[in-house]
Amino acid sequence: MRKSNLKAGFLGAVLVCASLAQARVVGTFERHFSVSGPTNLEVLTRSGDITVHSGPAGTISITGRIHVGDTWLLGDRNADVKSLESNPPIKQDGNSVRIDYVNMRNISIDYEITAPADTTVSSHTGSGDQMLDGLHSRITLESGSGDIKLSRIQGEMNVHTGSGNVVADDVSGGFTGEAGSGDIRLHDRSGDVRIRTGSGNIELRELSGGLHAEAGSGDVTAEGKLGGDWELRTGSGNVNVRLPSDTAFEVEARTSSGNLHIDAPVTMTIQGNVGREQHAISGKVRGGGHLVAVHTGSGDIHIE
Structure with a gap:
């Protein structure tokens, strides 16, 4: 038993030393x-x-x-x-x-x-993280398995990571982002947004443009003002949409096996009662406007 403990301790020390060497x-x-x-x-x-x-x-x-x-x-x-x-x-x-x-x-x-x-930045890393702050220009970033973080960026942004997370805070401009298996969090004050993640969650705040957001198996949350049509899709997650209380819009919402709730009164174009749990609703809110289309395979939908 003592020999086994000594051997385990020796191997642990070797691993620690190797780890320190790698980080130095x-x-x-x-x-x-x-x-x-x-x-x-x-x-x-x-x-x-x-x-x-x-x-x-x-x-x-x-x-x-x-x-x-x-x-x-x-x-x-x-x-x-x-x-x-x-x-x-x-x-x-x-x-x-x-x-x-x-x-x-x-x-x-x-x-x-x-x-x-005003520097235009293009970068690619296989497994490293990327962080950009304070630039007013076009940004193109790619990472195989690293995280991407943007802050105070003004300009067109295009980011892609295979298995990392994407976080963008206090940015302005068109944003296109994709993560194979990571989460995407975005606070974008202007510009159209196109987002896709294979198996992560999407959280979008302070939007004011058009939106296309798609998740393979994650939740999708979007808040902001409609500056164009919004389309939100997920294969097996929940979708939550929050708009200003006076927003006029058209809605198309469908879930295969979840609950659907819209807080505002809807002028229905199909027979139904919004006060009850529905699997599909199509209609106009406050006379209509930009389209909000929401689809999920097996999650709930809430539009408020």
Whole structure:
């Protein structure tokens, strides 16, 4: 028994040491690039995080933190780290700056970047997180399995993650987002919104444009003002819609096996009583307006 405990303790210590080695930052670098006028930034990583903040006009500043994931197993990687510190994979072409992939085994770089607020950003990471704050430009982000967080963005936004979550707070502009198996939370004060998630929940607040939201097996919640038609679909989740109390709209709502409730009086175009539980309702609220179409396979629908 004692031998077994010693063996387990030894293996635990090995795992802790390996974990610490993987998490350790072993190198850093800084680079500064002068730009003028419209600026483009492209960032490509396999497993590093990307953070971009808005900063003063005329300069893109980049700090890189180099991580080595195999120092304990494969020995010294100092030569590779020194090579990256002196010659990071960054190139400038006029007002465009490109950060390229690291072509070294088990080495990743986290980037913290400050760029002019009007910088157009395109980025892709295999398994790292991405965070952008304070930019007033077009944003295109992709991640294989990392989270994406946006705050104080003004402009067209297009984001995609395979198995991470998407959070966008205090943003303005058209938004297109997709998550394969993560949640999407969005507070968008203007612009049309198109959202899709395979097996996560969708939560949308302060909307004022058109909306198309689709979840394979999650709940969908949407609040805001109608600035266009709204369409909300989920395969097996609940749908909740909240609109200002004086909103005029047309409604088409259907659930295969759940309950359906609309708080406002509906002028029905099919026979039925809104006060009772229904599986389908079609009609007009306060004379009609933009269409609110809601469909769920096996969940409840509530429109208030």
